[in-house]
Amino acid sequence: MKVKIGEKCLVDRKFDKIPLIFSAISFHNLFIFVDISGNRSVSDDTIAEILSNADLIQIQEGQGDLKRASAYLKRLAEKTEYHDYTIDELTQYLPKEKKLYSVSDIYNAYNRWYGRGLKTHIYKAYKEKDLVKIELKKKTDKPYLELQKMVGLSEVKKVTDEILAAAKMQKMRKQMGLPGVQSSMHMLFSGNPGTAKTTVARLLSQVLKEEEVLKYGHIVECGRQDLVGKYVGWTAQIVESKFQAARGGILFIDEAYSLVEDNRTYGAEAINTIVQEMENYRDEVIVIFAGYPEKMKEFLEQNEGLASRIAFHLNFPDYSPEELTQILDLMLEKSEYRMDERTREKCFSICADACREENYGNGRFVRNLLDHAIMRQADRLIREHQNGTLEKEEACLLTADDFEMIGLKKKPQSRQIGFCAG
Numbered sequence: 001m002k003v004k005i006g007e008k009c010l011v012d013r014k015f016d017k018i019p020l021i022f023s024a025i026s027f028h029n030l031f032i033f034v035d036i037s038g039n040r041s042v043s044d045d046t047i048a049e050i051l052s053n054a055d056l057i058q059i060q061e062g063q064g065d066l067k068r069a070s071a072y073l074k075r076l077a078e079k080t081e082y083h084d085y086t087i088d089e090l091t092q093y094l095p096k097e098k099k100l101y102s103v104s105d106i107y108n109a110y111n112r113w114y115g116r117g118l119k120t121h122i123y124k125a126y127k128e129k130d131l132v133k134i135e136l137k138k139k140t141d142k143p144y145l146e147l148q149k150m151v152g153l154s155e156v157k158k159v160t161d162e163i164l165a166a167a168k169m170q171k172m173r174k175q176m177g178l179p180g181v182q183s184s185m186h187m188l189f190s191g192n193p194g195t196a197k198t199t200v201a202r203l204l205s206q207v208l209k210e211e212e213v214l215k216y217g218h219i220v221e222c223g224r225q226d227l228v229g230k231y232v233g234w235t236a237q238i239v240e241s242k243f244q245a246a247r248g249g250i251l252f253i254d255e256a257y258s259l260v261e262d263n264r265t266y267g268a269e270a271i272n273t274i275v276q277e278m279e280n281y282r283d284e285v286i287v288i289f290a291g292y293p294e295k296m297k298e299f300l301e302q303n304e305g306l307a308s309r310i311a312f313h314l315n316f317p318d319y320s321p322e323e324l325t326q327i328l329d330l331m332l333e334k335s336e337y338r339m340d341e342r343t344r345e346k347c348f349s350i351c352a353d354a355c356r357e358e359n360y361g362n363g364r365f366v367r368n369l370l371d372h373a374i375m376r377q378a379d380r381l382i383r384e385h386q387n388g389t390l391e392k393e394e395a396c397l398l399t400a401d402d403f404e405m406i407g408l409k410k411k412p413q414s415r416q417i418g419f420c421a422g
Contacts, residue, residue, distance in 0.1 A: 069094060069101040069109075076110045089113065143206035151326045156200055156314055160207065163312075167213045182283055184311045185213075188300075189290040191316025194362030197290045198254065200316075204288075205250045214286070215248035222251070224258040227270045235266040239273040247284045257295035260302045268302070275305050319362050324351035327366045336396060337374070343400040350405050365407070373402040 064072070073090040093109035094101060144164075148157060163185060170180050189197040202219055209217020222242055229235040242251060253274075259267035278287055291299065293315070300307045319327065325348045332338060339347070350369065354360040361368070377398050381390060 063100040063102050065100060066091070066094070069106050072103075072106050073110055073113075076106075077113070080114060082114075085113075143203045143210065147200065147203045147207060149330075150196060150200070151323045151330070152319060153196065153200065153316065156316070159312055159314060160204065163213070164207070164211050167208075167211050171212075184282060184309060186278060186287045186310045187289070187312040187314060188296060188310050189288060189314050189316060190293040190296045191290075192292060192318055192359060192362060194364035195316035195318065196363055197316055198252070201250060201252045201288050201290070208250075208286070214250070215284075218246075218249040220246040220249065220251050221254065223254050224267065224270075227253070227259065227274075228266050232266075235269045236273045239270055240277060243277045243281050243285055247281065249285070251285055251287045252290065253287065254290050255292075256289040257291045257299040260299060271303050271306065275303055275309065278309050318355070321348055321352040321355050324355070324362070324366050327363055328370060331366065331370050332398075335370075335374075337370075337398055338396055339398045343398060343403065346400045347403055350403060353405060361407075368406055369403065372404070372406050373398050376404075377402045 070087055070091050073094075074087065077085060077090055090109070090113055093112040095105055098105065144160075147160065166183065170182075174180055189201070191197055198221070201221075205214065205217050205219040208214040220242060227235070227239055227242065229238050259270050274287070278285075289296070289299070289310070300310075325344065328347055328351075329344075347369070351366070354365050380402070381394065
């Protein structure tokens with residue numbers, strides 16, 4: 001036993017799992033050990049082994065009823081600079097569920113009361129004010145349901161269901177004592193900007209984690225600048241480090257075609273290394289390549305083994321005007337804004353005009369459209385209510401005047417040469 005005179009100490013390594021703290025006081029050859037844990041759970045046999053040839057004296061903290069606790073609190077409060085208080089103000093900090101109160105209970109109540117003294121006794125204007133409690137809204141939708149609620153993407157949802165069904169079947173085969181078959185799940189997402197490729201990849205990682213297809217379910221997002229080194233020999237090491245970071249999750253390579261667009265870089269080395277690591281980490285990492293449809297075809301042609309290792313080729317089509325308007329509805333719901341039917345008709349018309357343009361941005365176009373509408377609404381309401389009160393209903397309503405075509409210009413009509421029939 002190691003004891004430091006007059007200080008707290010722990011028992012030696014032989015009893016290091018015993019949750020006791022002792023104090024020691026020395027009187028010549030006499031040691032008194034006091035258990036101050038408040039609730040000893042160690043057997044007397046163990047104590048006897050620790051304190052062989054020692055006398056064991058049990059000292060318990062005193063307790064009293066509410067009347068005695070109140071009197072004790074009052075004596076403590078009288079020693080402070082606060083005087084205008086009541087007994088009820090003091091006792092409200094005592095534990096409600098107890099009938100007997102220890103000295104620790106009383107001191108905890110006193111400390112809480114005294115700690116609020118600035119507000120209750122010095123700055124009394126704030127006596128009735130309390131801390132604002134901010135309640136964070138919990139996300140109720142699971143990743144799978146959130147994916148299913150996304151507008152369009154029928155092919156993506158179908159493949160997700162197939163992957164989950166295959167995973168469940170492998171679990172059942174394992175329970176039956178049958179050998180498991182680990183299939184490749186590397187994917188290629190092809191689609192124009194704003195078609196939700198990145199969003200789907202993030203949700204998919206969470207879905208596969210919940211179904212125990214992936215161990216961790218995180219996603220490592222990278223592009224050409226994150227994979228290609230500046231000097232000979234660097235690229236392979238960088239690519240391998242990305243696979244290491246993605247173990248148990250998804251490696252998402254956005255605009256993958258950019259690896260082959262510049263012959264002066266080490267993009268080809270990056271692709272060759274990626275193909276090799278896809279095989280090395282076959283059971284631990286799912287690789288998702290993403291990019292524009294036409295350019296992704298060229299990307300697959302750069303390496304003979306690349307296409308054969310990608311199990312799923314998913315197309316993300318451009319959204320129709322109806323789908324874009326549905327996306328706007330979802331964004332409004334999440335932001336707690338709303339619009340009337342007349343405004344919705346105008347938004348549909350704006351989306352229809354946008355769909356006639358090339359590379360208009362799909363979902364990103366809708367996001368920008370809403371952001372600009374919110375700014376115009378704010379400017380309008382501030383000007384209209386400079387000297388008045390703004391109602392909540394009005395703050396949530398976006399009108400037709402708030403929505404205007406952004407970023408795109410209608411193509412000018414071609415001039416006709418000739419005579420008009422008159």
